[in-house]
Amino acid sequence: METKKYIELQECFSSYLSKKGLRRTEERFAILECICDLKGHFDVYVLHRKMEEANYHVSRATVYNTIEVLVECGLVVRHQFPVSSQQYELRAYAETHSHLICMQCGAVRELKNEALQKSIVSMQIPRFTSVYHALYIYGLCQKCSRLQAGKKSKNINE
Amino acid sequence: METKKYIELQECFSSYLSKKGLRRTEERFAILECICDLKGHFDVYVLHRKMEEANYHVSRATVYNTIEVLVECGLVVRHQFPVSSQQYELRAYAETHSHLICMQCGAVRELKNEALQKSIVSMQIPRFTSVYHALYIYGLCQKCSRLQAGKKSKNINE
DNA sequence: ATGTATGCAAACCATTTGCAATGAC
DNA sequence: GTCATTGCAAATGGTTTGCATACAT
Numbered sequence: 001m002e003t004k005k006y007i008e009l010q011e012c013f014s015s016y017l018s019k020k021g022l023r024r025t026e027e028r029f030a031i032l033e034c035i036c037d038l039k040g041h042f043d044v045y046v047l048h049r050k051m052e053e054a055n056y057h058v059s060r061a062t063v064y065n066t067i068e069v070l071v072e073c074g075l076v077v078r079h080q081f082p083v084s085s086q087q088y089e090l091r092a093y094a095e096t097h098s099h100l101i102c103m104q105c106g107a108v109r110e111l112k113n114e115a116l117q118k119s120i121v122s123m124q125i126p127r128f129t130s131v132y133h134a135l136y137i138y139g140l141c142q143k144c145s146r147l148q149a150g151k152k153s154k155n156i157n158e
Numbered sequence: 159m160e161t162k163k164y165i166e167l168q169e170c171f172s173s174y175l176s177k178k179g180l181r182r183t184e185e186r187f188a189i190l191e192c193i194c195d196l197k198g199h200f201d202v203y204v205l206h207r208k209m210e211e212a213n214y215h216v217s218r219a220t221v222y223n224t225i226e227v228l229v230e231c232g233l234v235v236r237h238q239f240p241v242s243s244q245q246y247e248l249r250a251y252a253e254t255h256s257h258l259i260c261m262q263c264g265a266v267r268e269l270k271n272e273a274l275q276k277s278i279v280s281m282q283i284p285r286f287t288s289v290y291h292a293l294y295i296y297g298l299c300q301k302c303s304r305l306q307a308g309k310k311s312k313n314i315n316e
Numbered sequence: 317a318t319g320t321a322t323g324c325a326a327a328c329c330a331t332t333t334g335c336a337a338t339g340a341c
Numbered sequence: 342g343t344c345a346t347t348g349c350a351a352a353t354g355g356t357t358t359g360c361a362t363a364c365a366t
Binding site: 179180181183185186215216217218219220223 | 322324
């Protein structure tokens with residue numbers, strides 16, 4: 001991420017911390033900086049490892065704490081329901097409601113579609129103040145799609 | 159869920175099991191039936207408890223195993239990235255890409271919008287075979303929105 | 317009869333918690 | 342100086358695994 005953008009985020013984080021009466025510690029800014037370098041998706045393990053690799057030691061507890069603050073202030077997005085266990089739903093229900101996620105190999109790819117994003121953002125929702133959204137499209141990536149097609153033609157004789 | 163719909167799902171599950179050479183056990187159908195009764199979101203804990211309450215005992219391991227099969231055959235949706243740990247992303251990145259999820263209290267509400275769903279489904283995606291999608295809109299529910307507004311007016315004097 | 321599926325309990329691992337030491341204010 | 346934040350290690354809790362038993366095919 002270009003320096004200018006990082007500084008904006010840093011300032012945003014800094015003013016959020018002040019506003020909330022939270023301390024501006026070296027660790028917190030180091031973690032935000034590391035996240036900026038990671039660019040895409042990450043989990044605590046990856047983030048923590050990256051920081052160790054850069055010879056910047058913070059405890060995992062601090063990483064969790066800082067991420068929490070970053071999520072609260074809206075700089076970081078948590079890609080999950082806000083409960084700890086995995087959530088499921090009958091597909092029949094779920095479908096009545098974009099990352100591209102391959103159901104086979106788990107690869108995650110981003111999809112940009114301005115028109116769609118626009119229509120989501122401009123949607124009027126009663127009794128809800130929307131802040132941001134995430135669209136996940138599940139399916140098969142090109143590679144797995146081909147593999148599956150291969151299997152299918154074999155299975156014709158079953 | 160009305161009986162007719164459950165039977166359809168049961169048949170779908172049954173034929174999937176046959177096709178894959180998996181056994182059609184009593185437990186597997188009991189679990190699917192219980193999921194149909196649950197209707198909305200659930201986790202393994204809730205599902206397992208519900209079955210115990212109905213005096214139908216299955217081990218948690220079996221619940222996990224069966225859910226896995228149900229996800230594979232597309233009857234059940236897993237509301238998460240296909241990795242075990244929570245995934246994060248800089249909001250600045252995530253935004254370039256509908257459940258209504260309250261960022262404050264975690265309440266999850268469903269939002270239906272046919273036009274939007276239609277435009278998502280009809281979207282042409284290169285090198286990806288889409289199967290289903292999930293749109294999460296994060297923000298504040300009415301209750302928390304009011305609480306926050308209350309706080310803000312207090313904080314004006316900060 | 318064969319080998320998959322189940323039940324149980326132990327193992328695993330991401331995340332959280334408790335507490336003493338540190339350091340931002 | 343005060344008290345939030347950190348680091349460390351232990352605890353927690355959802356999920357997975359190993360293995361003996363049960364049962365669908």
